[in-house]
Amino acid sequence: MPLDTPQLLACYRTMLLIREFEERAVKLYKLGEIKGSLHPCVGQEATAAGACFALRRDDYLTCTYRGHGQALAKGLDPKEAMAELLGKVTGCSKGKGGSMHFTDPRVGLLGENAIVGAGVPIAAGAALSAHMRGSDQVAITFFGDGAVNQGLFAEGANLAAVWQLPLILFCENNQYSEMTPITATTRTPLHVRAASYGMPTVEVDGNDVEAVYEVTQAAVTRARAGAGPTFIEAHTYRLLGHMMGDTEVYRTKAEVAEWRGEQRDPIKRTRAALLAREVSSATLAIIEAAVVATINEVEQFARASMLPDVSEVYEDIWVAAA
Amino acid sequence: MMREIYYNQALREALHEEMNRDPCVFVMGEDIGLYGGVFKVTEGLLAAFGPQRVRETPISENGFVGAAVGASMTGMRPVVELMFADFAYVAADSIFNQAAKMRSMSGGRVTVPLVIRTQQGGGRGNGAQHSQSLEAMFAHIPGIKVVLPSTPYDAKGLLKSAIRDENPVVFIEHKLLYSTRGLVPDDEYTLPIGQADIKRPGSDVTIITYSRCVLQALAVATQLAEEGIDVEVLDLRSLVPLDRNSVLASARKTGRVVVVHEAHRFCGVGAEIAALIQEEAWDELHAPVRRVTAKDVPIPVAPSLEQAVLPQEHDIMAAVRCLMSDNKNCS
Numbered sequence: 294m295p296l297d298t299p300q301l302l303a304c305y306r307t308m309l310l311i312r313e314f315e316e317r318a319v320k321l322y323k324l325g326e327i328k329g330s331l332h333p334c335v336g337q338e339a340t341a342a343g344a345c346f347a348l349r350r351d352d353y354l355t356c357t358y359r360g361h362g363q364a365l366a367k368g369l370d371p372k373e374a375m376a377e378l379l380g381k382v383t384g385c386s387k388g389k390g391g392s393m394h395f396t397d398p399r400v401g402l403l404g405e406n407a408i409v410g411a412g413v414p415i416a417a418g419a420a421l422s423a424h425m426r427g428s429d430q431v432a433i434t435f436f437g438d439g440a441v442n443q444g445l446f447a448e449g450a451n452l453a454a455v456w457q458l459p460l461i462l463f464c465e466n467n468q469y470s471e472m473t474p475i476t477a478t479t480r481t482p483l484h485v486r487a488a489s490y491g492m493p494t495v496e497v498d499g500n501d502v503e504a505v506y507e508v509t510q511a512a513v514t515r516a517r518a519g520a521g522p523t524f525i526e527a528h529t530y531r532l533l534g535h536m537m538g539d540t541e542v543y544r545t546k547a548e549v550a551e552w553r554g555e556q557r558d559p560i561k562r563t564r565a566a567l568l569a570r571e572v573s574s575a576t577l578a579i580i581e582a583a584v585v586a587t588i589n590e591v592e593q594f595a596r597a598s599m600l601p602d603v604s605e606v607y608e609d610i611w612v613a614a615a
Numbered sequence: 616m617m618r619e620i621y622y623n624q625a626l627r628e629a630l631h632e633e634m635n636r637d638p639c640v641f642v643m644g645e646d647i648g649l650y651g652g653v654f655k656v657t658e659g660l661l662a663a664f665g666p667q668r669v670r671e672t673p674i675s676e677n678g679f680v681g682a683a684v685g686a687s688m689t690g691m692r693p694v695v696e697l698m699f700a701d702f703a704y705v706a707a708d709s710i711f712n713q714a715a716k717m718r719s720m721s722g723g724r725v726t727v728p729l730v731i732r733t734q735q736g737g738g739r740g741n742g743a744q745h746s747q748s749l750e751a752m753f754a755h756i757p758g759i760k761v762v763l764p765s766t767p768y769d770a771k772g773l774l775k776s777a778i779r780d781e782n783p784v785v786f787i788e789h790k791l792l793y794s795t796r797g798l799v800p801d802d803e804y805t806l807p808i809g810q811a812d813i814k815r816p817g818s819d820v821t822i823i824t825y826s827r828c829v830l831q832a833l834a835v836a837t838q839l840a841e842e843g844i845d846v847e848v849l850d851l852r853s854l855v856p857l858d859r860n861s862v863l864a865s866a867r868k869t870g871r872v873v874v875v876h877e878a879h880r881f882c883g884v885g886a887e888i889a890a891l892i893q894e895e896a897w898d899e900l901h902a903p904v905r906r907v908t909a910k911d912v913p914i915p916v917a918p919s920l921e922q923a924v925l926p927q928e929h930d931i932m933a934a935v936r937c938l939m940s941d942n943k944n945c946s
Contacts, residue, residue: 353689387722396721403688404721408712414678415713418685418693425641425667426690445708448678455673609723610758612781 294510296346296503298570304346304502305563306580308338311362312560313588314371315533318361318378318392322537326596327378330407331392334362336500336532336552339559340465341366343505344433344525347513353401353419353432355412358393359465359531360405363435368400371587372594381598388601389609401430410443412436413462417449420458420516431516433461433509439470441483450524454490459516461509462487462524465499467531472543487524499527500559503566530557616801623793625767626656626732629774630694632803634664637692640778641668643679644696644732653698654734654793676702680709680731687729687783688717694778700735700749700787714783715758730777734788736827736877737925741790743913746921748826748878751887753785754854760784761854762808765829767797769852772806780808789827789877809856813865817847820935821865823888824875825851828926832875835931844939854884859891866892870901871938875931880908905934 296304315333322331334341341362348354348367356363365371369385377384378392385397393407403419406412416434423430440446441464453460464487470478479486484494493515497508505527512523530552534541541549555561564577620628634640641664642657648671651658661669672679676697683693697703703710710731717727737746753761760782764770770788777784814829815836822832829850836846849865851858866872872892874885885906892904910924937945 353685355685385722386720386724389722390720394720396717396724398688398721398725403685403725404717406713408708411681411708411713414681414709415685415688417678418682418687419689420685421682422686422689422691425686426639432685445677445681448673448675449681451673451675452678452682456670609721610719612718612726614780 296506298567298572300346301503301563301567301570302572302580304342304506305567306584307342307366308502308560308563309581309584310371310587311338311341311365313584314365314375314591315361317588317592318375319533319537321379321592327392329391330358331378331537332359332535333533334359334531336558337465337467337529338362339502339505339563340435340463340499340527340529343502344463344509346506347509348431348433350400352430353403353416353423355403355416356405356435357409357412357437357440358405358407359437360395360435364395364397364402364405367402369395369397369402371591373397375591375595376598379595379598380600381595382601382605383594383598387605387609410436410440410445413440413446413449414452417453417458417460420453420460421456423459429517431459431461431513433463435463435465437470438464438466438468438475438483439478441486442470442478450487450490450492453522454492457519457521459519460522461512461516462522463509464524464526465529466526467529469531469535469543471535472539474543484524484526487526492522492524494524494526496526496528499529500557500562502559502563617798618801619796620767620799621793622767622770622795622797623654623656625771625799626774626788627658627660629771629778630657630660631663633775633778634660634668639690640692640694641670642694642696643670643672643683645672645674645698647671647696652696654790657696676706677709680706681713683729684709684713684717684727687727688725692728692778694730694732697731697733699745700733701744701747703733703749710759711756715756719758726781727783728781729783730786731784732786732788734790736789736791737914737921738791740916740918740921742916746914748876748909750787750854751878751883754884758783759855760808761787762852763787763826763854764852765792765826765850767795767799769806769812771799772804773808773852775805776808779805784808787826792827795830808853809858810852811858811861812850812852813847814850815846815848817845817869819845819869820871820873820938821847821849821869822873822875822931822935823849823851823862823865825854826877828875828877831926831928831931835928835935839932839935844935846935862888862891863895866896867899870899873905873907873931873934873938875907875926877909877925879911880906881911883908902938905938907931907934
C-alpha cells in the first residue's frame with residue numbers, strides 16, 4: 294500500500310528529525326562536547342524513515358554505527374540518544390555505549406554495532422526467537438554495502454534462508470565501504486549475491502521514502518506470514534564523511550553536490566512530493582520549526598545532564614543472581 | 616541415592632532436565648541432532664524435544680553464536696555447542712565483541728542468558744587446531760563466566776546453573792573426561808558457579824587446578840601420600856568468577872602452592888593465581904608458587920611429542936617434591 298499523505302508527512306517529520314539530530318551532533322562534536330566516534334547518516338534518512346515506518350514497535354532492529362537515524366525512526370527517545378553521544382548518565386546506555394551502541398529493547402532496538410556485519414546474525418537470532426516463541430514479530434537488520442563482504446553477513450543470511458526466519462536484510466548501498474568505492478570491493482551486484490542464499494531480493498531507490506516503505510512493507514508482510522527472509526538493496530549516498538575528520542579524498546565535491554541537489558537529496562525530494570500532493574508550504578514550515586525546537590530541547594537536555602558517577606564503573610556488567 | 620554415570624551422561628541429564636523445566640531453553644550446534652554431537656552429549660535430545668529445540672546448524676560458528684546472542688537478548692535461553700574450543704577463534708566476534716559486551720554497552724538494558732558449551736584439551740593426538748586449552752582467553756575478557764567441571768557431579772550441577780544464569784557462560788568440558796565416571800544424585804540439584812571445591816584435603820602442599828588436571832592431581836596426591844606428603848587438591852571449577860577466598864585460604868593453610876593446567880604457561884591462569892597469592896598471602900608462603908602447564912608450543916600430534924608438551928603426573932609430582940625440599944633451585 295502506498296503511503297497516504299498523513300503517513301508521508303509523518304515520514305517527512307522523521308527524516309527532518311534525523312537530519313537535524315545528526316547536524317546538531319556534528320556541531321557538538323566540533324565544539325568538543327562529543328568525543329570519540331561519530332558516523333553521521335546525513336543523506337540516508339529515507340531508508341531509516343521509510344523502512345521503520347513499516348515496522349511495529351515490538352519488531353526487532355539491529356543496525357550499524359551509522360544507525361542513529363534508524364534508532365530514532367524506530368522510536369528511540371532523541372534526548373536519550375543525544376545524551377548518549379555526550380556520554381551522559383541520562384543516555385540510553387547511561388553513557389557507556391556511545392555513538393556506535395545505541396540500544397533500547399523497549400523499542401526493539403537490539404543495538405547499533407561497531408563491528409561491520411555483526412548485526413546480521415544477531416537479528417537472525419531475534420527472528421529465530423520470535424519464531425520459536427510463536428510471536429509474529431519480525432526482525433530487520435540494516436547494514437552497508439561493505440558488510441556484504443563479511444563472513445558474518447554470509448553466515449547470518451544463510452541461517453535466515455535455511456531456517457526461513459522472519460528477517461528483513463536491509464542493505465544501504467551508499468557506494469563506499471568506509472573510504473573505498475564499491476567498484477574496488479565486489480564484482481557482483483549485492484542483490485544478486487544475496488539471491489544465491491535462496492531468498493527473494495529487491496532493489497529500491499533508497500532516497501525515495503515512499504518506495505523504501507513499500508518494499509519494506511512487502512518484506513514485513515512476507516516475514517509475518519512465515520514466508521521467510523527478504524534482502525533489500527537500497528541505493529543511497531552519505532552526504533558527510535565516513536566519520537568526523539574524514540578527508541574525503543576518494544570522491545569529488547561535484548559528486549557530493551549532485552547528491553545534495555533537488556533531484557537526489559531525500560528530504561528535498563519528500564518535501565517536493567508533499568507539495569505536489571498539495572500540502573501547503575505553511576504546513577511544512579510548521580513541522581520544520583517544530584523539529585528544530587525539539588532538537589534544541591534535546592541538545593539542552595543532553596548538555597545539562599550529568600556524566601555518570603565513577604561508582605558506575607562496575608555496574609551493568611553482570612546480572613546478579615536472583 | 617547416588618548412581619555412577621559418565622561425564623557426558625551427566626551433561627545430557629542437565630540439558631534434558633533444563634529443557635523440560637523451561638520451554639525457552641534450546642540447544643543449537645553442529646551435528647547435535649540425529650548424530651547426538653561428536654561426543655554424544657546431546658544424544659536422544661532430538662527424539663525428546665524435536666528439531667525446533669534441538670537445532671542443527673550449518674558450519675557457521677560465528678553466525679550461529681551471533682544468532683544465539685540475538686535469541687538470548689529476546690527471551691530465549693540458547694545453549695550452543697561449539698564442537699571444539701579451537702573453533703571459538705572462528706566465533707570470536709560473537710563471543711568477545713557481542714555476548715561479553717552487550718549488557719555493558721546497553722547500560723544494563725539487555726541481558727544475554729547464553730551458554731556456550733565446548734570441549735578442549737589434548738592427549739588424543741588431535742593436533743594443534745583440535746587440542747588447545749583456551750580458558751585464559753575467555754577469562755581475560757570481562758563479561759563472560761568461565762566454568763570448567765572435572766567430575767560428572769560437578770558437570771551436571773554446574774551446567775544446570777549455567778543455563779539458569781542471566782549472564783553469558785562459557786562452559787568448557789574436556790574431551791578425555793567424557794568417558795570418566797562418577798557418582799551423581801538421583802534427585803535434582805544445582806551447584807553454584809563461583810565456588811571452588813576441595814577435592815582432597817591436605818596440609819603440606821596445595822595443588823590448585825581445574826578440569827581434567829584435577830584427576831591427575833588426585834592421582835599424584837595418592838602416590839605422594841605414601842611418601843608422607845599430604846597434598847590438598849583445590850578444584851577451582853570456575854575461573855570467572857574466581858573463588859579468591861578458597862584460593863587464599865588453602866594457600867595460607869599449606870604455605871606451598873602448585874598451579875596445574877593444560878593450557879600454555881605464558882599469560883596463563885597459573886600466572887594469575889600466582890600473582891593473586893603473592894599479593895595477598897606473601898608472608899604466609901614457605902616457597903614460591905610453582906606452575907605445571909603445557910609448554911609454549913602448538914600441540915604436536917606424535918605421541919612422544921604431545922606427552923612432552925602436555926603436563927604429566929610426573930611433572931606435577933616433581934613440582935610438589937621440589938616445594939617440599941630445601942633446594943630452592945629445583946623445578
